[in-house]
Amino acid sequence: MAGITATALLPLVHTPRATAATMEAPSVLETATEVVVDNGLVRLTVNRANGRTTSLVYDGVNMVGRGNYDMNTVREGGGLPLPPADNRLTVRREQDFVDIAYHHSPSGDMPCYLVRHHIVRSGEAGIHLAYSYRHPAELHGFRTDQHRYVFYTAGGVFTHASVPDDADATRWRAAAARMPTGDEISRAEMVMDATYDLEGTGSTYPRRYYTKYDWAVSMKDHSLHGLYGSGFGMWAALPNLEAFTGGPVRQDLILHQTGDTPVLLVEPQATHYGAPPVRVAAGQEWQKTYGPYFVYLNRGDDPRALRRDAAHQARFETHAAFYDRLAIEGWTATAQRSRVSGTVRIPGAPPLEGAVVVLSDDRTPMQDSVLGYNYWADVEEGGRFGIDHVRPGTYRLTVYGEGIWGEYVIDGVEIGPGQDVTLGRMLWEPTSHGRTVFQLGTPTRTSGEFRHGRDFRQYGLFERFHEDFPDGVTYTVGSSTPRDWNYIQYQRSYPVQAPEGTVLPEGAEGIRLFDLGTASSPVAAGYERVAQNTLYAAGRGFGLDRAVDSRDRGSDGELRRDFVVGSGYTFSVDLPDGEYEVTVLSGDDIAANSTRVSFQGGAFVDLVSGRGEYAVHTAVVTVTGGRLDLLTGGDGRLNAVEILATDAVVPVLQALDVDGAALVPGFSTFRSDFAVDLPWDQESVTVRATGRGGARVAIGGDVVPEAGLAVPLSAQRTVVEIAVTGEDGGEPTTYRLHVTRQERPWRILFDLDESPAPGAQATLTIALAAWAMGSALPVPPEDSNLTIRVNGEPFVWTFGPEDAKGATYRSARNGRNYSREITFDAALLRPSGNEITLQINDGVEHLWNEAAYDAVRLEIG
Template identity: 35%
Template sequence: MKHLIMTYFIMTKTRPRHSISRARLLAGLAVLPLCASLHASPPAARPVALEEDAKAIVLSNGLVRAELDRASGNLVRLWLGERQVLSNPSYLDWHTGGSQRLARPAVSIPADPRANGGAKAEVVFAQQGRGEIDVALHYVMLPGERALRMFAVFSHPADRREFRMAQARYVTRLSDKLFETVSVDAERFRELPPFDTPVEALGPKESLRFTAGPWQGGITDKYHYFTDAGGHFVHGWTGKDSKLGCWIVYGSTEDQNGGPTRQHNTAHWQRILLKILACSHYGAPNTVAPAGRVWEKVYGPWMLYLNEGDAPAALRADAERQAAAERAAWPAAWIEHPAFAGAAERGGVRGRLVVRDPQAPGASAAGAWVGLAEPSPDWQQQALNYQHWVRADAQGRFSIPAARAGGYTLYAFVGGVLGEFRRAGIVVTAGGASDLGELVWTPGRHGRQLWEIGTADRTAKEFRHGDDHRHWGLWLKYPREFPEDVVFTIGQSDWRRDWNYAQVTRAGTDGRHRGTTWRVLFDGDEAAAKAGGDAVLRLAFAGTHGAVLRVLVNGREAAVLRDFPGDNAMIRAGIHGQYSARDVRFPSGWLRAGRNEIALEQQEGGAPAKYIMYDYLRLEVP
């Protein structure tokens, strides 16, 4: 014990540059320096070791070393070889009207390497009987891994008041001296300035402009690094000079609220690295457990994965391989917790989705999202339980492996097809593999398609700025680019150029923001005008916030649409938030054989954040 306390003291001090052997001797934890190349042969796996005193617990496996604080459950220091990668302690927090953290948690060691031959270390920091929920944070270290693994269990006993959580996350701040390049995906792989670079807030407050140094005038915003949850499993930071990478890696998104299109934070300026457990940004749901409801959920697992290599691209490729290995090994066999469903408690579902639409013979289920979730509410608004989503292949075949046993509704949606497919009453049995066969989806139609604008893919990416939207202040370009608002002529206009990605407000000379009116011009035909019955304007929205939409057909009011979801996606540099769709019916006799006009009047003003973001528009006539 005396030896550990001496080690703890020395590791908090600044070390000489060449102090590997001295630190090794003092730590006594057999930490080996790593090879400089990712392609070098890895060292033989060493047993996990654990040492503890009244203040800290230290885990090591010969590759990495982690120091955990007993009083807070925080990860105080994390070493790869001889380099300490953190600038501040890493912590778990959750937001239930205010930020909550573990405070004086009970500490237990359910897997003690001193008793299991170094096969595994697991340390749990549990907070019970305080507030609406009980929270347990698990740290796990295994032999031969350059990683520290984690998962959290949130529980709501029956005797607690209502629990309402907007966000939960694990926050890591990395060393400014070792890391400078954020790496979220192929598009967002860029160097960012030091953490102490001066900034000014632009509005919203997360949009920051650097005011000094070589980065002066540049803008950063944490929302520029948000990503869709469905296909994302790795993000992190790398260092050009240090040749280090630090990554959040995980193998499943089943714990995520809001389904595969829900957007969450990853990493951003000031060397922040995040694992989001639950998130209500972009209109995603809060996690709500009413008073009297018993609820328990496992979030994770995830890992802090460390690597070394000659180039940032090589470090990312290695992290992606690790993420693929985590997915292939799902469900994680090393977790032993009653709330986590192991492989024996799970089953599979497979089938083939086929789209049959006589008016769109080329429609296909290739690449469709197919998922299992609760029957209600909309899967975008589900948070308490688990969802299981996969991508279909080019023929629409899908296989959902390792789903938790239970009853579900199967959902599917795909780019190019309006709406979604549903099949209720799907039962997953432990150890079973249900074959649903061919599932035929005939998308709903109300008549003959007269025209369409956009692609039904739940985003605005095909419209102007939709393919390059992660910039602050795009709404300021609208008055210059569309001085007369959008006027779109079917058969002549190009939606990539002539349809803005969002219908925003416009500031007048008095500084007040007012709503805008967009017009769609098209030629009707005599048959449609005389057919009788209703025409239907199909409107699909990629996002909305604070909007009221009045629809006029040749000057006649067809509908006033209210109660849209609020998601703030446009002001947060997104091209989608909460998807919704509305059908507007009107007598086909309102149409005429010549030129027709449909006006889309967004009536709400007062702020730039009020907007409508269209996904797709289609007019169907009898």
């Protein structure tokens, strides 16, 4: 393991458990603001007002700066009357444990009762966590995308992550166990949501990019993850995953470093990697208990010994008797749980050893199971399986296995309380549609067998795509190998982005540029800083009328990354009387924005933008009295203000348009570089550009006419330089347009061994390990598609917005898999020279999706 040194190892501290009868009860101190529980090994402090952890002290050292329970929940449907609010904290004291429970009343966005538990037991170095939801039928509906515990560790204690490698991937986590420091993260460029480019930071992390998504795990065999360092370990021990949504195929986040401190997660439900949300409708009664789970602390310098010790806490049997006695709402006692066993076979095939049997929500696809509980086990020798500790209920039984197309499904499996349920011998006959013409890949629910497929947890592999496939992907049946097929099909492998840069002609007059944001974030070249406390004074000549707040998101360039924020403040600039073009930039990388601005006391103008978008508005303003005043309203976000005298003579662009495509970022006179995204087969682009004050605009020496200039595109990415020259000549001002074309369709070429019989049907089965957004962007409320053409005949596979959640940059597999059978007249096929193409988002190129293929099969029957 990384991080082990030659120093002597401290002994592992492990306290033997005494019986409940001999243990002293934990002490409890209650004040007006907090509850403190101390069992001699740990001291837990919980905020009385919100039920959150404010410290967790072990062996005299505080391990947790704060522990948050958070959730993303919104109302669905009309609001209904709610019961009176009764949020409160209760403390239950028993002989050998203390249970601090925070009770949430239903609210508009969360119309259900929620109880959150922090439990400290005598003789244990840790805390148990559990929470339960109860939705009465009389309340309106809601949707939850995520709920979890997040522990922000304290004091710089933890330096390493302990996470097992994926079973079917290249081993890399031990060598990368030492995390980048919070300081390195804060200094790194954030290239995407929670993804940082460490180049230039001096970090010893063995990868260029650090992202929390690389440290996600598959839930099938997961039970323990943790942090260690400074002689301590902190572990999330999961004695059962019955309440975790999405079944064994789901994967999710478990821990990561931030710009401040490492965090440890217990996340039973989230929509990462495409897992579905929890939806509860009005009129639907629902109750579900998550946990208990155990956050365990131990000591020692050998991370392997720390992990072995913590693994004992992740077994169901370790805590079952205590949880039975604890008896929180919704818990099913061990004696009421059942064992479910049986045998499953495929006739005429070897035993299904290694296949997986799942019990999940009845009449619901296994991977979409969210409202109830789910259980799974491997099929063992002879096709036998056994699933323990199953709650009473009605379930769907699903069997899936590597190399087998489809699933074996039985609905309505009744499991009673405290039974030994034997389901008997089940025969699974996988679907077949005739003789197989070709099969690309093996159905495993992953894309691991294709190029880079074993290194899927490595951000940045898209940067190598054109090195590996300069002419795109073509797979020729009979001669190609799995390495001729990439593990992900990108709609774009080049990001649609342009470098940061400012166009400010030397010696230009009548221009003032202001970058508003924090006092410490970078300032865009050529701009003046306006921090949240830069107050207007006559001597300074610009500033705010009062101190406000500010934010720095750390991404989207120096001008956009940060902003000042607050409603009703004024930004003022001393200017000679006259007429000016004033441009305001307003937006936020991580939140929607609704800002209003008023120039010189005039009517307010709305600047509305979505998450990761920026509104730009230019107004012609007459300044009298020697000062420009810009009043804010609404959200009050200001990223930048640009002022240009209307009579200023400077060689800059007045406008730029590229075939009506969206510029990234939106056009701004003083921005030097822009990007545009075009369909894969577009061979040229028409650029329309006008210079300010009659300035000459040229591309490659050719003047750009009013109707625009056609520029040929010779590569996947083309940089077009636009030169702007003033009437008096001189050095031109240069703008750059970065034109990116999307990836061409992937091709499968094949011949037939024999001609199909008249009237025969062909079935093309496509199994996807993932379909998702290609980056951490909000999912648009519209359908995406994979368009399959067989010898030119199109078949469109449509995906809804919910299907596109959980971007594949996070993995070559999703928390949900997709499969589609396309049936057509086999007469469409030729004896030789057949071609199947696969194109992402044909006709809706403005979307951004990716596909990871599990396997493709063509049959004729």
